[in-house]
Amino acid sequence: MIILSGGTGTPKLLRGLKNVIPEEDITVIVNTAEDQWVSGNLVCPDIDVVLYTFAGLIDERKWWGIRDDTFYTHEALKKLGYHESMKLGDKDRATHVFRSKLIRSGYTLTEATKRLRSSLGVEAKVLPMTNDPVATMICTPEGKMHFQDFWIAHKGEPDVLDVRFDGLDAAKPTPEVMSVLSSEDTIIIGPSNPITSIGPILGLKGIVPILQKKHVIAISPIIGNKPVSGPAGKLMKAIGYEVSSAGVAQCYADFLDVLVVDQRDDCALPDARVVKTDTIMTSLAESKSLARFIVELTNY
């Protein structure tokens, strides 16, 4: 089963899915546009949340970082007068140090992620969307800033005028991504923010034409007019989409076959089938239940 992921919505589904089908049957294609070099190391939030979820390490209170991590290095840096806006845990930082060492010695991000998977005992395939640098930049009245600076340092508060993906036009999807996408008939788009979590994957050359030949099932991260979590609403509105499941369907209009929406949502679509279930995943049981629903829908 192939799933596109970014942010924290889809990992909640993966937490359930790994209990419903064999983990080695899952391939996750992950957004890398929110990656950022912090204090000399490459932090890949959307890859790490997926790795930590499969490894059973994710901090499920925040959906980033490692459970029960400590922050001694982050605090020590602060005492020295250097403040990292991304609060990196000590064990989490080890992941970034190892990944960056591999990258500096010539590994691609895909190869480095494969090494991390094996060190963490993750059997699912976790594929970065590209090995090339791409950065989500948020244009605000205060200037253009990296997504992490907007979300963490500025607490997601500035008005959003536009969203740009620096480097996306020149970036190529990896051969591994192209190969797995070609190999399956059904592709799942997880309940992630369609603009900044899934948008960069779709913006890579060649991805949309492949999806147009596939059966694409997306899960809406919006219920009514509110995103389940995160900045999806603000970002969708800024780019001119309605904040609703219909707005999500518009983002995927070029290839969408089925949209899974919450049972409380009254979405109806002219060009895609709408199916309803409980999409809120505040517990493992709810994650498993949505995962079972998706597995049945795909005739896995």
Ligand code: FO1
């Ligand atoms: N999110 C925060 O709101 N505050 C943080 O200090 C923070 C640190 C952090 C460190 C590592 C990591 O992998 C993710 C982290 N995140 C933090 C989450 C991150 O900003 C977003 O969840 C992702 O970019 C997904 O959209």
